[in-house]
Amino acid sequence: ASSTAHAFENRELVLVSNREPYTHERDDGEIQVVRPAGGLTSALDPMMASIGGTWVAWGSGDGDGDVTDEDDCVRVPPESPSYDLKRVFLSDEQVTNYYYGYSNKVLWPLCHSDTSKMTPNATYWRHYQDTNWQFADAILEQVDPEKAVIWFQDYHFALAPRYVREQAPDTFCMQFWHIPWPSWEVLHTCPQYRELLDGLLANDLLGFHTERYCENFLECVSHALDADIDRERGHIHYDGRTIRVAAFPLGIDAEERRTLAASDEADEEWASLREQYHLPDDGLLAVGVDRLDYTKGIEQRLDALEHLWEWYPEYREKLTFVQKASESRGEIEEYQQLQQNVEAEIARINDRFGTDDWTPIVYIDDHLSLAALAALYREGDICLVSSLRDGMNLVAKEFVASQVDDPGVLVLSELVGAHEELGDIALTVHPNDTEAFAATIEKAGEMQPTERSNRMSRLQEQVEANDIGQWKRNVLGEASVLLEQR
Ligand code: F6P
Numbered sequence: 001a002s003s004t005a006h007a008f009e010n011r012e013l014v015l016v017s018n019r020e021p022y023t024h025e026r027d028d029g030e031i032q033v034v035r036p037a038g039g040l041t042s043a044l045d046p047m048m049a050s051i052g053g054t055w056v057a058w059g060s061g062d063g064d065g066d067v068t069d070e071d072d073c074v075r076v077p078p079e080s081p082s083y084d085l086k087r088v089f090l091s092d093e094q095v096t097n098y099y100y101g102y103s104n105k106v107l108w109p110l111c112h113s114d115t116s117k118m119t120p121n122a123t124y125w126r127h128y129q130d131t132n133w134q135f136a137d138a139i140l141e142q143v144d145p146e147k148a149v150i151w152f153q154d155y156h157f158a159l160a161p162r163y164v165r166e167q168a169p170d171t172f173c174m175q176f177w178h179i180p181w182p183s184w185e186v187l188h189t190c191p192q193y194r195e196l197l198d199g200l201l202a203n204d205l206l207g208f209h210t211e212r213y214c215e216n217f218l219e220c221v222s223h224a225l226d227a228d229i230d231r232e233r234g235h236i237h238y239d240g241r242t243i244r245v246a247a248f249p250l251g252i253d254a255e256e257r258r259t260l261a262a263s264d265e266a267d268e269e270w271a272s273l274r275e276q277y278h279l280p281d282d283g284l285l286a287v288g289v290d291r292l293d294y295t296k297g298i299e300q301r302l303d304a305l306e307h308l309w310e311w312y313p314e315y316r317e318k319l320t321f322v323q324k325a326s327e328s329r330g331e332i333e334e335y336q337q338l339q340q341n342v343e344a345e346i347a348r349i350n351d352r353f354g355t356d357d358w359t360p361i362v363y364i365d366d367h368l369s370l371a372a373l374a375a376l377y378r379e380g381d382i383c384l385v386s387s388l389r390d391g392m393n394l395v396a397k398e399f400v401a402s403q404v405d406d407p408g409v410l411v412l413s414e415l416v417g418a419h420e421e422l423g424d425i426a427l428t429v430h431p432n433d434t435e436a437f438a439a440t441i442e443k444a445g446e447m448q449p450t451e452r453s454n455r456m457s458r459l460q461e462q463v464e465a466n467d468i469g470q471w472k473r474n475v476l477g478e479a480s481v482l483l484e485q486r
Contacts, residue, residue, distance in 0.1 A: 041057075249466055320359070
């Protein structure tokens with residue numbers, strides 16, 4: 001980022017996200033700083049630490065009112081403070097309606113094209129609007145908008161750019177949308193489609209993971225708003241301004257993952273994981289690592305595994321599957337239901353094929369340290385990514401970067417953003433084609449070392465070339481060009 005930071009010489013970088021990079025919680029009167037595990041925040045914190053500026057986020061604290069309004073702006077990272085963290089505190093009603101409601105019961109299923117799970121209502125929408133206003137006000141209170149680059153992250157803030165621009169028309173705003181953008185037919189099912197598009201078009205630069213999402217977005221604008229669209233250049237002329245829309249595929253810190261997977265710490269973690277979960281010493285290990293979300297296709301994956309053990313009986317007691325699952329958005333019924341279904345399916349399949357010496361599916365819902373996760377990826381012979389829709393899916397990239405030993409095989413759903421980059425090298429599956437999915441797992445299990453190694457080195461080249469550093473340089477570089485043209 002430092003090579004592009006110069007373009008912001010006279011401007012402060014202001015990052016806006018729903019989750020905060022550090023949470024302050026009071027423990028026996030002492031303030032403890034917790035680093036939430038979220039991928040987005042841990043990926044962007046090093047950039048903010050090196051460039052400096054302000055990060056505006058929901059101050060979630062520990063929910064007991066322990067973090068007071070007096071703490072609404074702190075210097076972080078705690079070990080060597082270099083940027084401001086400005087917190088926006090939300091009431092329980094806001095959390096229910098803005099976060100669980102409009103963000104996760106409307107926009108999340110909408111953008112993942114699962115409209116049957118979408119439950120829009122006026123209360124969710126009103127709180128989403130109000131909370132976006134509150135964030136816009138918090139930003140304008142904190143910084144001089146004429147001297148800032150405001151970078152919104154994700155679907156929690158489709159309206160905030162408009163609210164900022166209404167108050168400070170010349171501000172430079174940009175946004176990265178971390179989840180898919182749906183087709184026009186799907187977007188049209190949401191009653192607020194015009195306001196959402198109008199809000200996002202208050203940005204100067206709008207980024208998505210893939211070209212497909214950019215095309216979908218341009219298509220939606222062409223149907224819904226009075227705008228001129230230059231598809232070649234990714235330009236939208238709307239309301240007297242030009243908005244640039246472009247794809248910036250998100251990557252991971254591949255080097256960090258590789259180093260961690262090769263570390264002594266990972267060896268130690270692996271020894272204790274094996275002991276704790278009675279993992280077998282030999283045979284094949286397949287892994288799945290997901291937030292418990294209905295978009296991840298976990299049930300489809302379990303169907304495929306059941307089919308594998310049924311139709312390829314030689315794989316019984318030969319292939320063990322470890323599912324690491326992180327509980328997510330537990331206040332939403334669909335998520336509770338999913339968790340119950342997944343756990344019940346695993347119990348049923350284990351009951352069907354398990355023996356005294358072998359458990360087909362090992363379910364880990366405990367928190368795993370990054371080193372333990374690196375060890376699990378490293379030891380995985382096969383990684384199963386079977387999302388029904390996924391903006392990018394970084395698990396696929398994390399598995400690849402962690403293959404420091406005997407190279408494993410990536411089995412990748414054709415419905416994830418990462419498939420645009422890795423689909424030609426990984427083994428592709430359609431999560432709803434159970435039989436072909438099972439046959440692909442079998443193919444992965446039979447793959448010869450030379451082919452595994454060839455594919456894995458190509459995957460690693462790709463993941464390393466398009467890492468998180470490259471993503472930041474691409475986004476900030478594009479922003480610099482637009483700023484210079486002003
Ligand atoms: O993929 C979108 C995303 O918002 C990520 O940025 C985040 O890591 C993940 O979903 C988790 O969601 P939540 O913040 O709701 O726990």
